[in-house]
Amino acid sequence: MKELWAFTGNGITVKFAYEWLDTNEQWHRSYANENWEFNPKGLMAQHYASLSDLGL
Numbered sequence: 556m557k558e559l560w561a562f563t564g565n566g567i568t569v570k571f572a573y574e575w576l577d578t579n580e581q582w583h584r585s586y587a588n589e590n591w592e593f594n595p596k597g598l599m600a601q602h603y604a605s606l607s608d609l610g611l
Contacts, residue, residue, distance in 0.1 A: 563601075566592045584609045 557571040572586045587606040594600040 581610060
């Protein structure tokens with residue numbers, strides 16, 4: 556799941572959650588907020604992420 560959280564000027568913020576399986580077949584869930592800033596050509600100039608993992 557990825558959801559647009561906010562946008563303004565040349566930046567957007569999204570929040571997301573996803574599940575993944577490690578090599579020991581243990582499921583995990585990750586949550587994050589990402590901030591993306593774009594330059595005048597529309598290319599990503601900066602990217603920041605805050606991520607938390609949860610073992611299920």
